[in-house]
Amino acid sequence: MKILVGIKRVVDYNVRIRVLPDGSGVDTDGVKMSVNPFDEIALEEALRIKEAGNAEEVIVISVGGDECQQQLRTGLAMGADRAIQVQTSEPLQPLSVARAFLKIVEREDPGLVILGKQAIDDDNSQTAQMLAALWDRPQATFASKLELNGSSASVTREVDAGLETIEVDLPAVISVDLRMNEPRFVKLPDIMKAKRKPLEVISLDDLDVTVDGQLGISQFTPPPQREKGIMVDDASQLLQELKNRGLL
Amino acid sequence: MTAREIMEYDVVIVGAGPAGLSCAIRLKQQKPELMIAVIEKASEIGAHILSGAVIEPEPLDELLPGWREDPPPVCIAVEKDEIWLLSQKGRRRLPTPPQQKNHGNFIVSLGAMCAWMANKAEALEVDIFPGFAAAEIRYTDEGAVGGVIIGDMGIGRDGEPKDTYMQGIEIHAPITILSEGVRGHLSKQLIKKYALDKDSDPQTYGIGMKELWRVQPGKSIPGLVQHTAGWPLDSMTYGGSFIYHLDKDRIAIGFVCGLDYQDPEFVPFEAFQQMKNHPMVKEMLEGGEILSSGARAIAEGGYQSLPKTEMPGALIIGDSAGTLNVPKIKGTHQAMRCGMLAAEHIAQTSSVDGFDAKLRDSAVVKELHKVRNIRPAFYKGFWRGFIRAAIETVTAGKLPTTLSVHADDTSMRMLDGYTSPDRKWVERTLPPRDRLASVYFAATAHDEDQPVHLQILEPDVCTTRCVAEYNNPCTRFCPAHVYEMVDDEGGQQLQINAANCVHCKTCDIKDPYQIINWVTPEGGSGPNYQNM
Ligand SMILES: Cc1cc2nc3c(=O)[nH]c(=O)nc-3n(C[C@H](O)[C@H](O)[C@H](O)COP(=O)(O)OP(=O)(O)OC[C@H]3O[C@@H](n4cnc5c(N)ncnc54)[C@H](O)[C@@H]3O)c2cc1C
Ligand code: SF4
Numbered sequence: 001m002k003i004l005v006g007i008k009r010v011v012d013y014n015v016r017i018r019v020l021p022d023g024s025g026v027d028t029d030g031v032k033m034s035v036n037p038f039d040e041i042a043l044e045e046a047l048r049i050k051e052a053g054n055a056e057e058v059i060v061i062s063v064g065g066d067e068c069q070q071q072l073r074t075g076l077a078m079g080a081d082r083a084i085q086v087q088t089s090e091p092l093q094p095l096s097v098a099r100a101f102l103k104i105v106e107r108e109d110p111g112l113v114i115l116g117k118q119a120i121d122d123d124n125s126q127t128a129q130m131l132a133a134l135w136d137r138p139q140a141t142f143a144s145k146l147e148l149n150g151s152s153a154s155v156t157r158e159v160d161a162g163l164e165t166i167e168v169d170l171p172a173v174i175s176v177d178l179r180m181n182e183p184r185f186v187k188l189p190d191i192m193k194a195k196r197k198p199l200e201v202i203s204l205d206d207l208d209v210t211v212d213g214q215l216g217i218s219q220f221t222p223p224p225q226r227e228k229g230i231m232v233d234d235a236s237q238l239l240q241e242l243k244n245r246g247l248l
Numbered sequence: 249m250t251a252r253e254i255m256e257y258d259v260v261i262v263g264a265g266p267a268g269l270s271c272a273i274r275l276k277q278q279k280p281e282l283m284i285a286v287i288e289k290a291s292e293i294g295a296h297i298l299s300g301a302v303i304e305p306e307p308l309d310e311l312l313p314g315w316r317e318d319p320p321p322v323c324i325a326v327e328k329d330e331i332w333l334l335s336q337k338g339r340r341r342l343p344t345p346p347q348q349k350n351h352g353n354f355i356v357s358l359g360a361m362c363a364w365m366a367n368k369a370e371a372l373e374v375d376i377f378p379g380f381a382a383a384e385i386r387y388t389d390e391g392a393v394g395g396v397i398i399g400d401m402g403i404g405r406d407g408e409p410k411d412t413y414m415q416g417i418e419i420h421a422p423i424t425i426l427s428e429g430v431r432g433h434l435s436k437q438l439i440k441k442y443a444l445d446k447d448s449d450p451q452t453y454g455i456g457m458k459e460l461w462r463v464q465p466g467k468s469i470p471g472l473v474q475h476t477a478g479w480p481l482d483s484m485t486y487g488g489s490f491i492y493h494l495d496k497d498r499i500a501i502g503f504v505c506g507l508d509y510q511d512p513e514f515v516p517f518e519a520f521q522q523m524k525n526h527p528m529v530k531e532m533l534e535g536g537e538i539l540s541s542g543a544r545a546i547a548e549g550g551y552q553s554l555p556k557t558e559m560p561g562a563l564i565i566g567d568s569a570g571t572l573n574v575p576k577i578k579g580t581h582q583a584m585r586c587g588m589l590a591a592e593h594i595a596q597t598s599s600v601d602g603f604d605a606k607l608r609d610s611a612v613v614k615e616l617h618k619v620r621n622i623r624p625a626f627y628k629g630f631w632r633g634f635i636r637a638a639i640e641t642v643t644a645g646k647l648p649t650t651l652s653v654h655a656d657d658t659s660m661r662m663l664d665g666y667t668s669p670d671r672k673w674v675e676r677t678l679p680p681r682d683r684l685a686s687v688y689f690a691a692t693a694h695d696e697d698q699p700v701h702l703q704i705l706e707p708d709v710c711t712t713r714c715v716a717e718y719n720n721p722c723t724r725f726c727p728a729h730v731y732e733m734v735d736d737e738g739g740q741q742l743q744i745n746a747a748n749c750v751h752c753k754t755c756d757i758k759d760p761y762q763i764i765n766w767v768t769p770e771g772g773s774g775p776n777y778q779n780m
Contacts (some may be wrong), residue, residue, distance in 0.1 A: 012291075014693040018539065021462070030321070030360055030779035032292050032691075067600050184400040185414045187254055188377055
């Protein structure tokens with residue numbers, strides 16, 4: 001079985017996000033970029049399945065400009081066998097990404113596609129679901145545990161009420177949540193090995209994918225600044241201050 | 249534990265700053281067959297680099313001819329120099345001394361420039377490994393340096409391996425280059441082990457703090473370079489500010505002060521913030537926002553403090569050795585020259601032997617010699633320093649005397665019998681409010697579940713002697729508020745918020761008992777500076 005894992009290049013989670021002065025987007029100048037943390041978890045899970053002898057190959061895939069090769073190399077250094085970059089300079093919306101993934105799925109015929117439950121930049125949480133629908137295969141989203149039983153998988157999902165366990169037939173699309181595992185550190189010699197692993201570049205145009213912007217972005221605004229607090233001497237002053245502000 | 253995995257290289261370079269990267273590029277230019285590894289503790293190249301920076305371009309011309317057609321991402325030609333002497337509200341323009349004239353120089357983000365240089369090095373097939381800390385030196389059976397040991401990952405706060413534990417590997421190399429920047433953690437060990445400083449004065453340092461601002465349109469005048477002296481420092485504390493005007497409405501503003509200050513109650517961070525509050529500066533920044541901030545020590549000892557830079561199997565170059573020119577506050581061109589000189593020496597001789605003599609005969613040390621008396625002249629206060637500096641400058645350092653350099657850890661006065669100067673500091677309005685608010689812009693990150701990388705060798709001293717003698721100055725000199733005295737059942741205890749650390753090394757330097765030992769945390773931890 002092959003496992004396909006999506007890798008998105010995003011602004012690192014430690015970086016303080018700043019909106020550009022003209023509100024046209026987020027400032028990425030000189031900003032540290034990383035693999036979307038949920039995608040790292042997805043890849044870790046795929047690698048563990050392979051190491052347990054339940055898969056032969058792990059392929060990482062990213063849709064984006066050449067800079068995302070850096071994140072694909074990180075995936076290869078973690079242990080993926082090969083990488084595919086679907087090359088485009090356009091920022092894509094989830095439906096277009098799902099369509100591009102579908103083309104690769106049709107070509108590679110994986111038994112599992114494991115994706116992060118969302119990317120921490122736009123927080124859409126749509127690609128996995130859309131891919132499953134387009135591919136017409138089962139989906140298990142927000143997974144915190146995955147067990148393979150031959151032609152099916154038992155998946156524990158994080159839902160509002162707690163945990164839910166479902167069975168899905170394979171091939172299927174799984175989207176993973178934070179608690180699934182703790183991704184490994186990259187080993188230094190593996191960075192060298194990763195440089196020699198295959199990284200295939202396919203132009204998005206060659207995949208014959210319909211790219212249409214269903215959504216337009218009109219404006220980015222930062223959240224309002226927190227106002228400076230005041231120190232109160234006692235409870236009665238606190239009550240008074242709250243009343244003055246119409247909060248009580 | 250199992251034996252560590254080993255990787256072999258011809259040369260291993262610790263630290264991807266201008267010194268290390270220049271060395272790597274030059275080596276590959278001269279001997280492409282050499283296998284070279286560069287180890288960098290920051291998660292990305294440049295993410296731990298904090299500098300001004302106005303740089304002198306000659307070494308770049310030499311190392312990467314044609315760079316002017318393909319300049320680093322932030323690179324603005326200097327148009328104009330100004331020096332101001334500040335009082336609390338007023339200011340007076342001073343003539344620009346020759347060493348601070350910047351015609352022909354460029355304002356860069358040194359962090360961005362290092363990332364740019366790293367790309368050039370990788371194109372020459374240098375193996376660069378960001379996210380890995382060189383934690384220990386590896387010695388050969390003969391007692392020479394034979395490479396480095398990379399820090400383990402995934403060790404818990406209690407020192408026990410976690411599920412994600414990954415043993416660090418050994419990198420073996422006949423030649424190791426230490427280019428860790430100021431107060432290198434391995435360099436410090438090697439200087440001690442091989443007594444490299446036995447014939448030099450102690451090293452002395454400053455602390456530099458910096459913020460990158462995006463200001464209101466029109467407030468930044470690209471290419472303008474401003475320096476200030478005077479307020480808010482008392483005349484016995486050496487230091488001043490720099491204000492470099494970049495493009496895209498950005499201003500880099502920073503403050504440097506000598507770590508040989510005497511007042512145990514002094515808070516360098518607060519001095520920086522006070523300076524920003526001066527009418528001249530405040531006017532520039534008001535209405536703007538901070539993009540990034542941080543701090544880093546500066547080696548100020550220069551010529552007198554330069555240790556021997558060569559030992560069996562290894563060289564110490566750049567700020568780790570202390571090649572910065574203090575009157576100019578420029579170390580980049582010196583670090584780069586050092587790196588290139590080391591590379592040329594290795595390419596010619598395949599060994600480190602004889603490098604120290606070559607360095608001392610080079611432009612690097614000649615430049616240090618010229619200005620050797622300027623910084624120590626300020627020990628007796630600002631005005632005496634100013635006059636002596638003028639004399640030294642006019643005579644180009646040719647006077648026969650050499651003033652000696654004193655250590656920073658012994659300069660602090662004990663509370664008993666000492667009165668702090670009345671600083672007349674004002675209430676200020678510009679962000680950041682305090683050190684914690686400032687650290688936020690450094691985007692510093694350390695997994696909390698790892699051993700504390702600030703080792704206190706004798707914890708008792710903090711709660712017994714230090715509190716009485718100096719009132720725990722670590723709680724004040726650390727720019728990231730890592731050290732705090734907190735109430736505990738048994739009285740006051742030192743709490744170390746190691747996750748906030750921005751790797752400036754001030755505590756390792758200034759602690760009067762020399763019981764704080766900075767060691768490398770897990771690779772990839774630390775600040776994530778943007779364009780600093
Ligand atoms: C506030 C400030 C303003 C300055 N302004 C100017 C200026 O205007 N012009 C100028 O020319 N110079 C300026 N300098 C000085 C200049 O930045 C330094 O001289 C220069 O950066 C030194 O280069 P380096 O390569 O020796 O060290 P660094 O640039 O410090 O690089 C060292 C690198 O090694 C890494 N490292 C350290 N230890 C380890 C380890 N054990 N394992 C792995 N990696 C490690 C560090 O993370 C860092 O990336 C300024 C410095 C400061 C602090
Ligand atoms: S703990 Fe030490 S090295 Fe870290 S920020 Fe504070 S003074 Fe600097």
